[in-house]
Amino acid sequence: ICEKIRKLSPDTVSPSLFISNKGSKLTPNWIQKLFRKAGQHTGIIAHPHSLRHTFGTYHYLLNRDLQGLSKLMGHENIQTTHKFYVDTATKVSY
Known part of the structure; x- marks a missing residue:
C-alpha cells in the first residue's frame, strides 16, 4: 500500500x-x-530489535512461509530463520 x-x-x-x-x-x-x-x-524492558522478532514470529504464524520470511528478514541461510522464528511461533501458538 x-x-x-x-x-x-x-x-x-x-x-x-x-x-x-x-x-x-x-x-x-x-x-x-x-x-x-x-x-x-x-516497567517493561524492551529493545527496538524485539520488534523485528515479534514481526518475524507473527509473520510466520500467519503465513507459514519460511522461505518468504527468510528473504524478508535478509537471512542468507533459511536455517537461521527457522532457528529464530519457528520455535518461538510454535510456543506462541499454544
Whole structure:
C-alpha cells in the first residue's frame, strides 16, 4: 500500500519505519532512547530489535512461509530463520 501511495505522491510516505512528528527520519540512537524512556514509564524492558522478532514470529504464524520470511528478514541461510522464528511461533501458538 505504501509503495502505491509513494508512486502517486512521493512526499506522502516516508521510506523510514520510525519518523518524528515533523516527518524526519529518527536515528537508531534516538529510537533506543525512546524505548529506554518508555520502558522506565511502563516497567517493561524492551529493545527496538524485539520488534523485528515479534514481526518475524507473527509473520510466520500467519503465513507459514519460511522461505518468504527468510528473504524478508535478509537471512542468507533459511536455517537461521527457522532457528529464530519457528520455535518461538510454535510456543506462541499454544
